[in-house]
Amino acid sequence: MAEYKWPDAEKRQYIGKRISRIDGPDKVSGRAKYSYDINRPGMLFGKILRSPHAHAKVVSIDTSVAEKMPGVKTVKVINGPGYELQWAGQEIVALAAETESQAEDAVRAIKVQYEKLPHFVNEADRSKAPESYLRKPNENATGDVSKGFAEADVTVEGFYGNDVITHCCLEAHGLVTEWADDKNVLIHPSTQSVSPIGPELARALEMPASSVRVKMDHIGGGFGSKFPIDIWGIEMTKASKQAGGKPIKYFLDRDAELAVAGTRPSLYAKVKVAAKKDGTITAWESDAWGSGGMGNINGPLPYVFSRIPNTKTKHQTVATNVGPQRAWRAPNHPQLALVTMSAMEDLAAKLNMDPLDFFLKNIELTGARAVTYKDELMKAAEMIDWKKTWRPRGEGGLGSTKTVKRGLGLSIHTWQGGPHNSDCDIIINPDGTAEIRIGTQDLGVGVRTVLNIVVAETFGIPLDWVKVSIGDNRYPVSGGSGGSTTTGGISSSSRRGSVDALNLLFEKVAPTLGTAADKLEAVGGKIQVIGDPTKSMPWKQACAKIGVQPLVARGKHPGQGTLASAGVGGCQMADVSVDIETGIVKMNKFVAVQDCGLVMDLKTAESQVFGAMIMGVTYALYEEKIMDDHSGRMLNGNMEFYKLAGLRDIGEFKVHMMTGPGYDERGPIGLGEPPTNSPGAAISNAVANAIGVRVPTIPLTPDRVLAALSQAGAKKEGRG
């Protein structure tokens, strides 16, 4: 039985190095075809009429005019008279026409009568929710919380919140769908779930799973929102059938993308937390709520500091008439981090302690990863020059002026990210080229590159001798890309498959080299007797021994050996300036220290952390799904007012990956989510440190910063 492990550090040729992503040239040249770029002969354009009301009953629909309009090929009611719509943007009628503008015209010609019903779209003020929208709270307790508070010298009470944000994938949700014949469907979806999405569509269409072919080369963002086939995928596939199997392209328009294609739920919490004079935390109590759309969310509080001895927590889901929530990069963690780390920093401020010292003092409360956190905090502090720059809350950090205040903030976070199930085929061709086929997808994190690295590393050959084939549901089944499970799963399966394929090759070569297969190794483009380069054969020559038929080995995860594991920590520190006259927050510097087990490609790994930090700045300072109480609609369903950070909004960013002994032997662990968790908390803490008061909810928009300042001012003057 082969031994499945990662090569030792000194033997690694590619793993952990800075490798440029292999699909880079396609992406920078515009040659990369996203599903949105697929044009098929005779293709129609789909459009969907969506509900203008947040809560309403469909009374009647008249599509007769639309049906007769030029170019219109199919019109189909999705939710007909009697249907109760639950959010603005919900689907009512699907149609397809020869050109996009014809389809738009036809949508406008449909007449629908609605009976409006009362709606509720803003849950931050829970007291305004109708009784029926409040779900039964979950309550938990450990230790004796009254005793914990009684033992404390200092207690703080605060309110913290995160508003709903959307995914805003730049490639909207959608697909190109067509009937290859009357029994078989071919789809090009934009999905993070290539293997599972075909069976899902087949189930909805009541067809055998084998009749749906899925192909996707590139995806323009997903962040957790692109797993399901979605109602539009199903309806447009049905519409294609009605249109004689013609291909239909349907991608959400930007307003629909922002309104219905996924949100990150809100979380608000009233927190009470207490400590002794020396900083030892004794008790935590929280009453939290948030929107789950019409669904439900839950999450552990306190976050990371999970071993606080006495805790009492309550969480309540508040339903809203807003499009459904979806997983948003590290579901719940950014929200939980904000609530917890803000409360911790407030407590440190009241204790007159440097929060860095306070975190270190209580680091054991983080449990098994305490040592990692400690190392990471120390490293980050050094990178941002914490001890030199930090000043007690409200004093204004180094370099503050009368109107611009500087502050530092920190946060720590975690994520599991264990590997998902994954199968792949490793093929060695007689000409020495190799291929990996795997039903996975590259969300932009460098999956192709990681696979390339693993196979080339195992075979000891140049990267470009390996072809990476992904994005097709005819390839062996691998999991959807969610929860940072992909890199672990695919690295693990591709390593096992490569080791097995190599062993098959060794069998073929061993007689010529006059030795046994288990005495061979592959290094530097050669197969050689272990440690003896004089008894060797070039890789290509060795492959010629295969015969005419390629060698194939199936790699699997899970399988023998421990190639991947789970669980990481991370730490981030933000340095901000706040203009107290305008309320504008500016990032000066932002540092992240992150572990992810064995780093496969240092370049793309760092990119992911940078990306998470930038996305973090965006949700901490700008992003917000603004719902109108009156109409129940999203007010900023466009990219002018659904704001994302631009190039000038980031300051100096630094990333440090924890690698080497203690990290590498854990094998690769996914990195997509963890670094997204801390930014909101770290930036919010930095702002509190700068201006001396907590801005309770993120995004920290200028109006909120000014409101927090004026409220604090009013309190000081005895008006509040």
Add this chain to the structure above:
Amino acid sequence: MSKSDERPDQPGNDPAVSRRSFLKGSGLALSIPLLAGETVEAKAAAEPAVPILGPNKVDITLTINGKPVKASVEPRVTLLDCLRNDLDTTGAKRVCDRGTCGACTMQMDGKPVYSCTVLAIEAQGHKITTVESLAVGDKLHPVQQAFWDNDAQQCGFCTPGFVMACKSLLDKHPTPNDEQMRLGLGGNLCRCGTYQGIKAAVAQASAGVKAMKGGKRNG
């Protein structure tokens, strides 16, 4: 977030579809006083008649990457949609479709434009350069090479637009300072957060331009 004041030199002063000829064509009151007592009527008389286009499809010829290409589009179709849907030139992406995100950036007569805000019919007679023209075979343009080397892409959906914006920036300011970079690239958005890589790519590409210039001087 930011809109650039150097960005889209949007057309509008094209005589074929000027506001004045629009007014004339629309049959609006012909003696609206204009600046300095001038009237539409007086001015219009001096201009050649402009045909009214649409609402049906019209045949157009565009000059894309140096080659004339024909298409038949409704007058309301944007340059971006014409390229993507009618000519299968899909490097430029449609994201916001209203001049905010920069994913559709192309060059028109050498200047960057948001092609979602240009009508296809308006683009006639102008030189359109798309991202597809930059790489020659396997040889990437220095800007593209810099994007690749510095991993200035993740999902890559915003990348073609950024590459075009960056090329336009360097065409104008071969070694841009921070402010020029902010203005030149501030009109493009990336959801995956690749700005760190993009900044590094600009630095590399601009150093390349400098080296090339130096090379010329010396050679």
